[in-house]
Amino acid sequence: MDIFLQQIVNGLTIGSLYALVALGYTMVYGVMRLINFAHGDLVALSAFVGLTVYTQIFGESITALVAVITVFMFTAAIVAVVGVLLERLAYRPLRTAPRLSAVVSALGAGLVIQNSVMLIWGPNMKIFPSNIFPSTIWEISGIVITFTQVMILGLSSVLMVGLYFFINRTKIGTAIRAVAIDQDAAKLMGINVNRIIMIIFVIGSALGAVAGLFIGAYYRGVTFDMGWMYGLNAFVAAIMGGIGNIPGAMLGGLMLGLFNAMITGYISTQWAETFTFVLLIVILIFRPTGILGEKVAEKV
Protein backbone atom coordinates (compact mmCIF):
# COMPACT_ATOMS: atom_id res chain seq x y z
CA MET A 1 0.00 0.00 0.00
CA ASP A 2 2.87 2.34 0.83
CA ILE A 3 4.48 1.69 -2.53
CA PHE A 4 1.15 2.32 -4.22
CA LEU A 5 0.63 5.74 -2.58
CA GLN A 6 4.30 6.62 -3.09
CA GLN A 7 4.04 5.78 -6.78
CA ILE A 8 0.91 7.95 -7.02
CA VAL A 9 2.88 10.91 -5.67
CA ASN A 10 5.80 10.20 -8.01
CA GLY A 11 3.46 9.61 -10.92
CA LEU A 12 1.60 12.88 -10.38
CA THR A 13 4.94 14.71 -10.25
CA ILE A 14 6.17 13.27 -13.54
CA GLY A 15 2.67 13.59 -14.94
CA SER A 16 2.53 17.32 -14.30
CA LEU A 17 5.88 17.72 -16.07
CA TYR A 18 4.50 15.78 -19.05
CA ALA A 19 1.34 17.89 -18.93
CA LEU A 20 3.31 21.17 -19.01
CA VAL A 21 5.24 20.01 -22.08
CA ALA A 22 2.13 18.48 -23.67
CA LEU A 23 0.37 21.86 -23.46
CA GLY A 24 3.02 23.29 -25.77
CA TYR A 25 2.40 20.55 -28.35
CA THR A 26 -1.34 20.74 -28.14
CA MET A 27 -1.63 24.54 -28.37
CA VAL A 28 0.58 24.71 -31.46
CA TYR A 29 -1.28 21.80 -33.00
CA GLY A 30 -4.67 23.31 -32.21
CA VAL A 31 -3.87 26.52 -34.05
CA MET A 32 -1.46 25.42 -36.80
CA ARG A 33 -2.22 21.70 -37.27
CA LEU A 34 1.52 21.14 -36.92
CA ILE A 35 3.39 18.68 -34.72
CA ASN A 36 6.13 20.85 -33.32
CA PHE A 37 8.86 18.22 -33.15
CA ALA A 38 11.34 20.85 -31.93
CA HIS A 39 9.37 21.44 -28.71
CA GLY A 40 11.11 18.67 -26.76
CA ASP A 41 14.48 20.17 -27.63
CA LEU A 42 13.28 23.55 -26.38
CA VAL A 43 12.64 21.84 -23.04
CA ALA A 44 16.19 20.52 -23.00
CA LEU A 45 17.54 23.94 -24.01
CA SER A 46 15.71 25.58 -21.11
CA ALA A 47 17.32 23.24 -18.59
CA PHE A 48 20.77 24.28 -19.83
CA VAL A 49 19.91 27.97 -20.02
CA GLY A 50 18.51 27.81 -16.49
CA LEU A 51 21.59 26.04 -15.18
CA THR A 52 23.90 28.65 -16.70
CA VAL A 53 21.82 31.56 -15.44
CA TYR A 54 21.74 30.07 -11.95
CA THR A 55 25.44 29.30 -11.67
CA GLN A 56 26.64 32.45 -13.47
CA ILE A 57 24.48 35.02 -11.75
CA PHE A 58 23.95 33.60 -8.32
CA GLY A 59 26.88 31.28 -7.86
CA GLU A 60 26.04 27.87 -6.53
CA SER A 61 25.83 28.85 -2.92
CA ILE A 62 22.55 30.52 -2.17
CA THR A 63 19.04 29.20 -1.91
CA ALA A 64 16.81 32.20 -2.07
CA LEU A 65 13.29 32.55 -3.28
CA VAL A 66 14.24 35.66 -5.24
CA ALA A 67 17.04 33.83 -7.02
CA VAL A 68 14.83 30.91 -8.02
CA ILE A 69 12.05 33.18 -9.26
CA THR A 70 14.55 35.22 -11.28
CA VAL A 71 15.99 32.09 -12.86
CA PHE A 72 12.53 30.84 -13.82
CA MET A 73 11.44 34.19 -15.27
CA PHE A 74 14.69 34.74 -17.12
CA THR A 75 14.82 31.23 -18.62
CA ALA A 76 11.16 31.32 -19.61
CA ALA A 77 11.76 34.65 -21.35
CA ILE A 78 14.82 33.42 -23.27
CA VAL A 79 13.16 30.18 -24.35
CA ALA A 80 10.00 32.06 -25.35
CA VAL A 81 12.14 34.24 -27.63
CA VAL A 82 13.71 31.11 -29.15
CA GLY A 83 10.22 29.66 -29.64
CA VAL A 84 9.02 32.78 -31.44
CA LEU A 85 12.14 32.79 -33.62
CA LEU A 86 11.54 29.14 -34.41
CA GLU A 87 8.05 29.94 -35.64
CA ARG A 88 9.22 32.96 -37.65
CA LEU A 89 12.12 31.22 -39.37
CA ALA A 90 11.11 27.58 -39.72
CA TYR A 91 7.29 27.42 -39.67
CA ARG A 92 5.82 30.66 -40.98
CA PRO A 93 7.29 30.29 -44.51
CA LEU A 94 5.65 26.87 -44.68
CA ARG A 95 2.17 27.78 -43.53
CA THR A 96 0.64 27.22 -46.97
CA ALA A 97 2.95 24.34 -47.93
CA PRO A 98 1.92 20.66 -47.73
CA ARG A 99 1.55 19.64 -44.09
CA LEU A 100 4.38 17.13 -44.08
CA SER A 101 6.89 19.75 -45.31
CA ALA A 102 6.37 21.63 -42.07
CA VAL A 103 6.92 18.38 -40.16
CA VAL A 104 10.31 17.94 -41.86
CA SER A 105 11.14 21.56 -41.07
CA ALA A 106 10.23 20.90 -37.44
CA LEU A 107 12.46 17.81 -37.35
CA GLY A 108 15.29 19.90 -38.82
CA ALA A 109 14.72 22.66 -36.28
CA GLY A 110 14.88 20.05 -33.51
CA LEU A 111 18.26 18.88 -34.85
CA VAL A 112 19.51 22.47 -34.95
CA ILE A 113 18.49 23.23 -31.35
CA GLN A 114 19.77 19.91 -30.02
CA ASN A 115 23.15 20.23 -31.71
CA SER A 116 23.50 23.89 -30.75
CA VAL A 117 23.04 22.82 -27.14
CA MET A 118 25.68 20.15 -27.65
CA LEU A 119 28.13 22.60 -29.21
CA ILE A 120 27.58 25.26 -26.53
CA TRP A 121 27.42 23.13 -23.40
CA GLY A 122 29.27 20.02 -24.51
CA PRO A 123 28.12 16.44 -25.01
CA ASN A 124 28.45 15.33 -21.37
CA MET A 125 25.76 15.22 -18.73
CA LYS A 126 25.49 18.37 -16.63
CA ILE A 127 24.43 18.17 -13.01
CA PHE A 128 22.01 20.66 -11.45
CA PRO A 129 23.00 22.02 -8.03
CA SER A 130 21.08 20.29 -5.26
CA ASN A 131 20.24 23.48 -3.41
CA ILE A 132 17.86 25.13 -5.87
CA PHE A 133 15.02 24.10 -3.64
CA PRO A 134 15.43 23.38 0.09
CA SER A 135 15.98 19.72 0.77
CA THR A 136 13.03 19.54 3.15
CA ILE A 137 11.26 16.18 3.16
CA TRP A 138 7.85 15.39 4.57
CA GLU A 139 6.95 11.90 5.67
CA ILE A 140 3.26 11.15 5.94
CA SER A 141 2.54 7.58 7.07
CA GLY A 142 5.47 6.15 5.16
CA ILE A 143 5.12 8.23 2.01
CA VAL A 144 8.00 10.54 1.25
CA ILE A 145 7.28 13.87 -0.40
CA THR A 146 10.12 16.22 -1.23
CA PHE A 147 9.96 19.99 -1.37
CA THR A 148 10.78 19.84 -5.10
CA GLN A 149 7.78 17.59 -5.70
CA VAL A 150 5.50 19.97 -3.83
CA MET A 151 6.86 22.86 -5.89
CA ILE A 152 6.33 20.95 -9.13
CA LEU A 153 2.78 19.92 -8.24
CA GLY A 154 1.91 23.37 -6.89
CA LEU A 155 3.32 25.53 -9.65
CA SER A 156 2.10 23.23 -12.44
CA SER A 157 -1.44 23.29 -11.03
CA VAL A 158 -1.34 27.08 -10.77
CA LEU A 159 -0.05 27.40 -14.34
CA MET A 160 -2.58 24.96 -15.73
CA VAL A 161 -5.55 26.54 -13.97
CA GLY A 162 -4.25 29.94 -15.01
CA LEU A 163 -3.95 28.83 -18.62
CA TYR A 164 -7.43 27.35 -18.55
CA PHE A 165 -8.92 30.66 -17.41
CA PHE A 166 -6.73 32.62 -19.80
CA ILE A 167 -8.00 30.58 -22.75
CA ASN A 168 -11.64 30.57 -21.68
CA ARG A 169 -12.15 33.90 -19.97
CA THR A 170 -9.99 36.57 -21.61
CA LYS A 171 -10.24 38.37 -24.91
CA ILE A 172 -6.94 37.00 -26.20
CA GLY A 173 -8.00 33.50 -25.16
CA THR A 174 -11.20 33.89 -27.15
CA ALA A 175 -9.14 35.00 -30.13
CA ILE A 176 -6.91 31.94 -29.75
CA ARG A 177 -9.95 29.66 -29.75
CA ALA A 178 -11.34 31.46 -32.78
CA VAL A 179 -8.09 31.04 -34.73
CA ALA A 180 -8.02 27.37 -33.77
CA ILE A 181 -11.49 26.86 -35.24
CA ASP A 182 -11.08 28.79 -38.48
CA GLN A 183 -8.09 30.98 -39.34
CA ASP A 184 -9.67 32.72 -42.31
CA ALA A 185 -12.90 33.54 -40.51
CA ALA A 186 -10.88 34.81 -37.54
CA LYS A 187 -8.88 37.04 -39.89
CA LEU A 188 -12.10 38.47 -41.31
CA MET A 189 -13.25 39.29 -37.78
CA GLY A 190 -10.17 41.46 -37.36
CA ILE A 191 -8.01 39.07 -35.38
CA ASN A 192 -4.30 39.37 -36.13
CA VAL A 193 -3.53 35.69 -36.75
CA ASN A 194 0.24 36.16 -36.77
CA ARG A 195 0.10 37.81 -33.38
CA ILE A 196 -2.05 34.99 -31.98
CA ILE A 197 0.39 32.38 -33.26
CA MET A 198 3.23 34.36 -31.68
CA ILE A 199 1.37 34.37 -28.35
CA ILE A 200 0.83 30.61 -28.67
CA PHE A 201 4.55 30.06 -29.12
CA VAL A 202 5.41 32.39 -26.21
CA ILE A 203 3.06 30.54 -23.84
CA GLY A 204 3.96 27.06 -25.09
CA SER A 205 7.71 27.65 -24.93
CA ALA A 206 7.50 29.30 -21.52
CA LEU A 207 5.54 26.36 -20.10
CA GLY A 208 8.10 24.02 -21.66
CA ALA A 209 10.88 26.09 -20.06
CA VAL A 210 9.29 25.71 -16.62
CA ALA A 211 9.07 21.95 -17.22
CA GLY A 212 12.71 21.85 -18.34
CA LEU A 213 13.87 23.63 -15.17
CA PHE A 214 11.79 21.29 -13.02
CA ILE A 215 13.27 18.28 -14.82
CA GLY A 216 16.71 19.63 -13.96
CA ALA A 217 15.81 20.29 -10.33
CA TYR A 218 14.02 16.95 -9.90
CA TYR A 219 16.28 14.51 -11.76
CA ARG A 220 19.46 16.63 -11.40
CA GLY A 221 21.24 15.23 -14.48
CA VAL A 222 20.50 16.85 -17.86
CA THR A 223 21.82 15.86 -21.29
CA PHE A 224 21.61 17.65 -24.61
CA ASP A 225 19.54 14.88 -26.19
CA MET A 226 17.04 14.39 -23.36
CA GLY A 227 14.48 16.55 -25.16
CA TRP A 228 13.57 13.70 -27.48
CA MET A 229 12.49 11.40 -24.64
CA TYR A 230 10.49 13.99 -22.69
CA GLY A 231 9.11 15.42 -25.89
CA LEU A 232 7.92 12.04 -27.11
CA ASN A 233 6.25 11.18 -23.80
CA ALA A 234 4.57 14.56 -23.64
CA PHE A 235 3.47 14.23 -27.23
CA VAL A 236 1.98 10.82 -26.47
CA ALA A 237 0.19 12.42 -23.51
CA ALA A 238 -1.22 15.13 -25.77
CA ILE A 239 -2.40 12.51 -28.28
CA MET A 240 -3.98 10.40 -25.52
CA GLY A 241 -5.93 13.36 -24.24
CA GLY A 242 -6.92 14.41 -27.75
CA ILE A 243 -4.46 16.69 -29.48
CA GLY A 244 -5.56 20.31 -29.83
CA ASN A 245 -7.56 20.04 -26.62
CA ILE A 246 -6.05 21.89 -23.62
CA PRO A 247 -7.75 20.03 -20.75
CA GLY A 248 -6.98 16.87 -22.73
CA ALA A 249 -3.25 17.57 -22.58
CA MET A 250 -3.43 18.07 -18.82
CA LEU A 251 -5.45 14.90 -18.33
CA GLY A 252 -3.23 12.92 -20.73
CA GLY A 253 -0.06 14.10 -18.97
CA LEU A 254 -1.25 13.17 -15.49
CA MET A 255 -2.63 9.87 -16.73
CA LEU A 256 0.57 8.92 -18.51
CA GLY A 257 2.67 9.93 -15.48
CA LEU A 258 0.57 7.76 -13.15
CA PHE A 259 0.56 4.86 -15.61
CA ASN A 260 4.34 5.05 -16.02
CA ALA A 261 4.88 5.15 -12.28
CA MET A 262 2.66 2.11 -11.75
CA ILE A 263 4.41 0.15 -14.50
CA THR A 264 7.90 0.96 -13.26
CA GLY A 265 6.81 0.37 -9.65
CA TYR A 266 5.05 -2.94 -10.11
CA ILE A 267 5.94 -4.57 -13.41
CA SER A 268 9.28 -3.61 -14.95
CA THR A 269 11.36 -0.66 -16.03
CA GLN A 270 12.67 -2.56 -19.05
CA TRP A 271 9.31 -2.62 -20.76
CA ALA A 272 8.08 0.83 -19.66
CA GLU A 273 7.96 2.36 -23.13
CA THR A 274 6.31 -0.71 -24.59
CA PHE A 275 3.49 -0.39 -22.05
CA THR A 276 3.18 3.33 -22.78
CA PHE A 277 2.69 2.76 -26.48
CA VAL A 278 0.43 -0.26 -26.04
CA LEU A 279 -1.79 1.95 -23.85
CA LEU A 280 -1.71 4.67 -26.51
CA ILE A 281 -2.64 2.28 -29.30
CA VAL A 282 -5.44 0.71 -27.25
CA ILE A 283 -6.82 4.18 -26.50
CA LEU A 284 -6.62 5.12 -30.16
CA ILE A 285 -8.40 1.93 -31.25
CA PHE A 286 -11.35 2.70 -29.00
CA ARG A 287 -11.25 6.51 -29.15
CA PRO A 288 -9.58 7.43 -32.46
CA THR A 289 -9.28 11.11 -31.54
CA GLY A 290 -8.10 10.67 -27.96
CA ILE A 291 -10.00 10.75 -24.69
CA LEU A 292 -11.32 14.32 -24.82
CA GLY A 293 -10.87 14.89 -28.54
CA GLU A 294 -14.05 15.78 -30.37
CA LYS A 295 -15.10 13.88 -33.42
CA VAL A 296 -14.26 16.21 -36.27
CA ALA A 297 -16.06 15.91 -39.54
CA GLU A 298 -13.79 15.96 -42.59
CA LYS A 299 -13.87 19.32 -44.29
CA VAL A 300 -14.71 19.03 -47.96
Next chain:
Amino acid sequence: MMNKTSMIAIALLIFMGFYPLFVDSAWLAVGTTFLVFSVVAFSQDIILGRAGVFHMGHAMFFGLGAYTTAILNVQFGWPILATWAPSVLVPMFFAFILAGPIIHLRGDYLLVATIGFNIIFIQILENDIFGLTGGPNGIFGIDIVRVFGIEFASGTYMYYMAFILLGIALFIMRNLDRSKFGRAMFYINKDEIAAQSMGISIRYYKLYAFVVGAGIAGAAGSMFSVQYSAVSPEAFNVTQSIMFFTIVLVGGSASLPGVLIGTFIMFVLPEVFREFATARYLVFGLAMILTMILRPRGIWPVRFGNIPSYLKKDVK
Protein backbone atom coordinates in the same frame (compact mmCIF):
# COMPACT_ATOMS: atom_id res chain seq x y z
CA MET B 1 11.46 9.37 -77.31
CA MET B 2 14.49 10.34 -75.29
CA ASN B 3 13.90 13.24 -73.01
CA LYS B 4 16.33 14.79 -70.58
CA THR B 5 15.13 12.78 -67.60
CA SER B 6 15.55 9.38 -69.19
CA MET B 7 19.02 10.37 -70.47
CA ILE B 8 20.04 11.28 -66.94
CA ALA B 9 18.55 7.99 -65.76
CA ILE B 10 20.53 5.95 -68.30
CA ALA B 11 23.76 7.82 -67.51
CA LEU B 12 23.16 7.19 -63.81
CA LEU B 13 22.44 3.53 -64.44
CA ILE B 14 25.69 3.10 -66.38
CA PHE B 15 27.61 4.95 -63.69
CA MET B 16 26.07 2.84 -60.93
CA GLY B 17 26.76 -0.32 -62.92
CA PHE B 18 30.49 0.42 -63.25
CA TYR B 19 30.88 2.11 -59.85
CA PRO B 20 32.64 -0.87 -58.17
CA LEU B 21 35.45 -0.72 -60.78
CA PHE B 22 36.86 2.59 -59.63
CA VAL B 23 36.39 2.82 -55.87
CA ASP B 24 38.11 1.28 -52.85
CA SER B 25 36.36 -1.15 -50.53
CA ALA B 26 35.19 1.49 -48.04
CA TRP B 27 33.40 3.46 -50.74
CA LEU B 28 32.12 0.26 -52.25
CA ALA B 29 30.41 -0.51 -48.93
CA VAL B 30 28.96 3.02 -48.90
CA GLY B 31 27.67 2.40 -52.42
CA THR B 32 26.09 -0.91 -51.41
CA THR B 33 24.42 0.64 -48.38
CA PHE B 34 23.22 3.50 -50.57
CA LEU B 35 21.50 0.98 -52.84
CA VAL B 36 19.95 -0.86 -49.90
CA PHE B 37 18.75 2.38 -48.32
CA SER B 38 17.32 3.49 -51.66
CA VAL B 39 15.23 0.32 -51.71
CA VAL B 40 13.99 1.07 -48.19
CA ALA B 41 13.31 4.68 -49.17
CA PHE B 42 11.29 3.53 -52.19
CA SER B 43 9.25 1.22 -50.01
CA GLN B 44 8.68 4.08 -47.56
CA ASP B 45 7.61 6.15 -50.55
CA ILE B 46 4.95 3.58 -51.49
CA ILE B 47 3.42 4.04 -48.03
CA LEU B 48 4.08 7.74 -47.38
CA GLY B 49 4.36 9.31 -50.81
CA ARG B 50 1.88 7.27 -52.80
CA ALA B 51 -0.67 6.05 -50.27
CA GLY B 52 -0.28 9.18 -48.14
CA VAL B 53 -0.12 7.19 -44.88
CA PHE B 54 1.81 9.20 -42.26
CA HIS B 55 4.24 6.46 -41.37
CA MET B 56 7.27 7.16 -39.18
CA GLY B 57 8.25 3.65 -38.15
CA HIS B 58 9.60 2.16 -41.32
CA ALA B 59 12.96 1.09 -39.86
CA MET B 60 10.94 -1.51 -37.97
CA PHE B 61 10.06 -3.43 -41.16
CA PHE B 62 13.61 -3.01 -42.43
CA GLY B 63 14.76 -4.46 -39.12
CA LEU B 64 12.20 -7.26 -39.12
CA GLY B 65 13.60 -8.45 -42.46
CA ALA B 66 17.19 -8.20 -41.21
CA TYR B 67 16.45 -10.01 -37.95
CA THR B 68 14.43 -12.71 -39.71
CA THR B 69 17.44 -13.55 -41.87
CA ALA B 70 19.83 -13.27 -38.92
CA ILE B 71 17.78 -15.44 -36.54
CA LEU B 72 16.96 -18.13 -39.10
CA ASN B 73 20.57 -18.26 -40.28
CA VAL B 74 22.49 -18.01 -37.00
CA GLN B 75 20.06 -19.63 -34.52
CA PHE B 76 18.49 -22.24 -36.80
CA GLY B 77 21.19 -22.79 -39.40
CA TRP B 78 19.11 -22.02 -42.48
CA PRO B 79 21.11 -21.05 -45.58
CA ILE B 80 20.73 -17.36 -46.50
CA LEU B 81 18.94 -18.22 -49.73
CA ALA B 82 16.19 -19.98 -47.78
CA THR B 83 15.69 -16.99 -45.47
CA TRP B 84 14.82 -14.62 -48.30
CA ALA B 85 11.18 -15.61 -48.53
CA PRO B 86 10.53 -15.43 -44.76
CA SER B 87 12.37 -12.10 -44.51
CA VAL B 88 9.81 -10.66 -46.93
CA LEU B 89 6.77 -12.46 -45.54
CA VAL B 90 7.36 -11.81 -41.83
CA PRO B 91 7.37 -7.98 -42.20
CA MET B 92 4.31 -8.25 -44.45
CA PHE B 93 2.51 -10.31 -41.84
CA PHE B 94 3.33 -7.87 -39.04
CA ALA B 95 2.43 -4.88 -41.20
CA PHE B 96 -0.98 -6.43 -41.77
CA ILE B 97 -1.58 -7.34 -38.12
CA LEU B 98 -0.31 -4.05 -36.68
CA ALA B 99 -1.59 -1.54 -39.22
CA GLY B 100 -4.97 -3.20 -39.70
CA PRO B 101 -6.63 -1.81 -36.57
CA ILE B 102 -5.19 1.71 -36.86
CA ILE B 103 -5.00 2.44 -40.58
CA HIS B 104 -8.18 4.55 -40.41
CA LEU B 105 -6.69 6.96 -37.86
CA ARG B 106 -6.13 10.59 -38.80
CA GLY B 107 -2.62 11.44 -40.03
CA ASP B 108 -0.92 12.67 -36.89
CA TYR B 109 -2.36 9.94 -34.71
CA LEU B 110 -1.04 7.40 -37.17
CA LEU B 111 2.36 9.09 -37.05
CA VAL B 112 2.74 8.62 -33.31
CA ALA B 113 1.25 5.10 -33.40
CA THR B 114 3.85 4.00 -35.99
CA ILE B 115 6.64 5.62 -33.92
CA GLY B 116 5.24 3.56 -31.06
CA PHE B 117 5.48 0.31 -33.02
CA ASN B 118 9.10 1.07 -33.78
CA ILE B 119 9.92 1.80 -30.13
CA ILE B 120 8.21 -1.41 -28.99
CA PHE B 121 10.15 -3.32 -31.65
CA ILE B 122 13.46 -1.91 -30.37
CA GLN B 123 12.56 -2.78 -26.77
CA ILE B 124 11.73 -6.33 -27.80
CA LEU B 125 15.12 -6.62 -29.52
CA GLU B 126 17.02 -5.12 -26.61
CA ASN B 127 15.31 -7.25 -23.99
CA ASP B 128 16.31 -10.35 -25.94
CA ILE B 129 12.88 -11.92 -26.16
CA PHE B 130 12.91 -15.77 -26.11
CA GLY B 131 16.74 -15.51 -26.20
CA LEU B 132 16.59 -15.08 -29.98
CA THR B 133 17.52 -11.48 -30.70
CA GLY B 134 20.84 -11.24 -28.89
CA GLY B 135 19.89 -8.20 -26.79
CA PRO B 136 21.53 -4.80 -27.26
CA ASN B 137 24.55 -6.31 -29.04
CA GLY B 138 22.48 -7.99 -31.72
CA ILE B 139 23.50 -11.04 -33.70
CA PHE B 140 26.92 -11.66 -35.26
CA GLY B 141 28.30 -14.07 -37.79
CA ILE B 142 25.60 -14.09 -40.43
CA ASP B 143 26.57 -16.28 -43.35
CA ILE B 144 27.15 -15.21 -46.94
CA VAL B 145 25.04 -16.21 -49.91
CA ARG B 146 26.06 -19.59 -51.37
CA VAL B 147 24.55 -21.03 -54.53
CA PHE B 148 25.75 -24.48 -55.68
CA GLY B 149 29.04 -24.05 -53.88
CA ILE B 150 29.75 -20.58 -55.27
CA GLU B 151 30.36 -18.10 -52.46
CA PHE B 152 29.13 -14.56 -52.98
CA ALA B 153 31.41 -13.08 -50.35
CA SER B 154 33.30 -10.12 -51.81
CA GLY B 155 32.17 -6.50 -51.60
CA THR B 156 31.63 -6.42 -55.34
CA TYR B 157 29.20 -9.33 -55.16
CA MET B 158 27.35 -7.55 -52.34
CA TYR B 159 27.17 -4.42 -54.46
CA TYR B 160 25.69 -6.19 -57.46
CA MET B 161 23.22 -8.11 -55.31
CA ALA B 162 22.00 -4.80 -53.91
CA PHE B 163 21.94 -3.41 -57.43
CA ILE B 164 19.71 -6.26 -58.60
CA LEU B 165 17.51 -5.79 -55.52
CA LEU B 166 17.04 -2.13 -56.42
CA GLY B 167 16.19 -3.17 -59.97
CA ILE B 168 13.54 -5.58 -58.69
CA ALA B 169 12.12 -2.92 -56.37
CA LEU B 170 11.88 -0.42 -59.23
CA PHE B 171 10.25 -3.06 -61.44
CA ILE B 172 7.64 -3.75 -58.74
CA MET B 173 6.99 -0.04 -58.32
CA ARG B 174 6.55 0.46 -62.06
CA ASN B 175 4.06 -2.40 -62.18
CA LEU B 176 2.22 -1.02 -59.16
CA ASP B 177 2.00 2.38 -60.83
CA ARG B 178 0.48 0.94 -63.98
CA SER B 179 -2.00 -1.28 -62.21
CA LYS B 180 -5.41 -0.66 -60.69
CA PHE B 181 -3.57 -0.18 -57.40
CA GLY B 182 -1.48 2.69 -58.75
CA ARG B 183 -4.45 4.54 -60.18
CA ALA B 184 -6.42 4.09 -56.95
CA MET B 185 -3.43 5.33 -54.93
CA PHE B 186 -3.00 8.38 -57.11
CA TYR B 187 -6.65 9.26 -56.74
CA ILE B 188 -6.66 8.73 -52.97
CA ASN B 189 -3.60 10.91 -52.64
CA LYS B 190 -5.19 13.72 -54.67
CA ASP B 191 -8.54 13.68 -52.90
CA GLU B 192 -9.43 11.08 -50.34
CA ILE B 193 -13.07 12.00 -49.96
CA ALA B 194 -13.73 12.09 -53.70
CA ALA B 195 -12.00 8.72 -54.08
CA GLN B 196 -14.11 7.26 -51.33
CA SER B 197 -17.32 8.49 -52.87
CA MET B 198 -16.30 6.84 -56.15
CA GLY B 199 -16.26 3.54 -54.32
CA ILE B 200 -12.51 3.14 -53.79
CA SER B 201 -11.90 1.41 -50.49
CA ILE B 202 -9.36 3.67 -48.81
CA ARG B 203 -8.77 1.26 -45.98
CA TYR B 204 -8.03 -1.61 -48.38
CA TYR B 205 -5.58 0.32 -50.54
CA LYS B 206 -3.76 1.97 -47.67
CA LEU B 207 -3.31 -1.37 -45.97
CA TYR B 208 -2.23 -2.89 -49.30
CA ALA B 209 0.43 -0.18 -49.67
CA PHE B 210 1.55 -0.71 -46.09
CA VAL B 211 1.96 -4.45 -46.54
CA VAL B 212 3.75 -4.16 -49.91
CA GLY B 213 6.07 -1.47 -48.54
CA ALA B 214 6.87 -3.60 -45.50
CA GLY B 215 7.72 -6.59 -47.69
CA ILE B 216 10.14 -4.61 -49.87
CA ALA B 217 11.77 -3.10 -46.78
CA GLY B 218 12.12 -6.61 -45.38
CA ALA B 219 13.98 -7.77 -48.49
CA ALA B 220 16.32 -4.79 -48.13
CA GLY B 221 16.80 -5.70 -44.47
CA SER B 222 17.83 -9.22 -45.39
CA MET B 223 20.41 -7.81 -47.82
CA PHE B 224 21.62 -5.35 -45.16
CA SER B 225 22.19 -8.11 -42.58
CA VAL B 226 24.18 -10.18 -45.10
CA GLN B 227 26.27 -7.17 -46.14
CA TYR B 228 27.39 -6.39 -42.58
CA SER B 229 27.13 -10.03 -41.42
CA ALA B 230 25.66 -8.61 -38.20
CA VAL B 231 22.51 -6.89 -36.97
CA SER B 232 21.99 -4.72 -33.90
CA PRO B 233 18.98 -2.76 -32.60
CA GLU B 234 20.34 0.76 -33.16
CA ALA B 235 20.41 0.25 -36.94
CA PHE B 236 16.60 0.11 -36.86
CA ASN B 237 15.58 2.70 -34.26
CA VAL B 238 13.25 5.67 -34.58
CA THR B 239 16.08 7.98 -35.67
CA GLN B 240 16.54 5.70 -38.64
CA SER B 241 12.80 5.78 -39.33
CA ILE B 242 12.86 9.56 -39.23
CA MET B 243 15.69 9.46 -41.76
CA PHE B 244 13.65 7.38 -44.22
CA PHE B 245 10.65 9.65 -43.63
CA THR B 246 12.78 12.71 -44.33
CA ILE B 247 14.45 11.16 -47.40
CA VAL B 248 11.09 10.85 -49.13
CA LEU B 249 9.91 14.36 -48.28
CA VAL B 250 13.21 16.13 -48.95
CA GLY B 251 13.67 14.33 -52.26
CA GLY B 252 10.07 14.61 -53.41
CA SER B 253 7.32 12.17 -52.58
CA ALA B 254 6.14 9.73 -55.26
CA SER B 255 9.08 10.80 -57.43
CA LEU B 256 11.70 8.18 -58.37
CA PRO B 257 14.61 10.60 -58.98
CA GLY B 258 13.51 12.55 -55.90
CA VAL B 259 13.80 9.56 -53.59
CA LEU B 260 17.24 8.72 -55.02
CA ILE B 261 18.41 12.31 -54.50
CA GLY B 262 16.95 12.23 -50.99
CA THR B 263 18.84 9.05 -50.14
CA PHE B 264 22.03 10.53 -51.54
CA ILE B 265 21.68 13.74 -49.51
CA MET B 266 20.58 12.13 -46.26
CA PHE B 267 22.93 9.15 -46.32
CA VAL B 268 25.93 9.64 -48.64
CA LEU B 269 26.65 13.33 -47.90
CA PRO B 270 26.96 12.75 -44.13
CA GLU B 271 29.47 9.98 -44.97
CA VAL B 272 31.47 12.44 -47.09
CA PHE B 273 31.50 15.05 -44.31
CA ARG B 274 32.37 12.59 -41.57
CA GLU B 275 35.36 14.73 -40.50
CA PHE B 276 33.15 17.61 -39.43
CA ALA B 277 31.41 15.23 -37.05
CA THR B 278 30.41 17.72 -34.39
CA ALA B 279 28.83 20.43 -36.47
CA ARG B 280 27.51 18.03 -39.09
CA TYR B 281 23.97 17.62 -37.80
CA LEU B 282 23.58 21.31 -37.08
CA VAL B 283 24.17 22.04 -40.76
CA PHE B 284 21.99 19.08 -41.60
CA GLY B 285 19.05 20.46 -39.64
CA LEU B 286 19.47 23.89 -41.23
CA ALA B 287 19.56 22.25 -44.66
CA MET B 288 16.31 20.39 -43.91
CA ILE B 289 14.56 23.64 -42.98
CA LEU B 290 15.96 25.52 -45.99
CA THR B 291 15.06 22.76 -48.44
CA MET B 292 11.48 22.72 -47.22
CA ILE B 293 11.18 26.52 -47.37
CA LEU B 294 12.68 26.79 -50.85
CA ARG B 295 11.17 23.60 -52.28
CA PRO B 296 8.17 22.60 -50.14
CA ARG B 297 7.36 19.65 -52.43
CA GLY B 298 10.89 18.27 -52.34
CA ILE B 299 14.00 18.80 -54.44
CA TRP B 300 12.71 16.90 -57.47
CA PRO B 301 8.94 16.89 -57.13
CA VAL B 302 6.84 14.63 -59.26
CA ARG B 303 5.24 16.56 -62.13
CA PHE B 304 2.11 14.72 -63.05
CA GLY B 305 1.76 12.56 -60.02
CA ASN B 306 1.97 9.00 -61.19
CA ILE B 307 -0.40 9.21 -64.12
CA PRO B 308 0.70 6.57 -66.61
CA SER B 309 2.19 8.13 -69.73
CA TYR B 310 -0.49 6.77 -72.06
CA LEU B 311 -3.08 8.80 -70.15
CA LYS B 312 -1.26 12.11 -70.31
CA LYS B 313 -0.31 12.13 -73.98
CA ASP B 314 -2.23 15.31 -74.74
CA VAL B 315 -1.22 17.16 -71.62
CA LYS B 316 1.55 19.78 -71.88
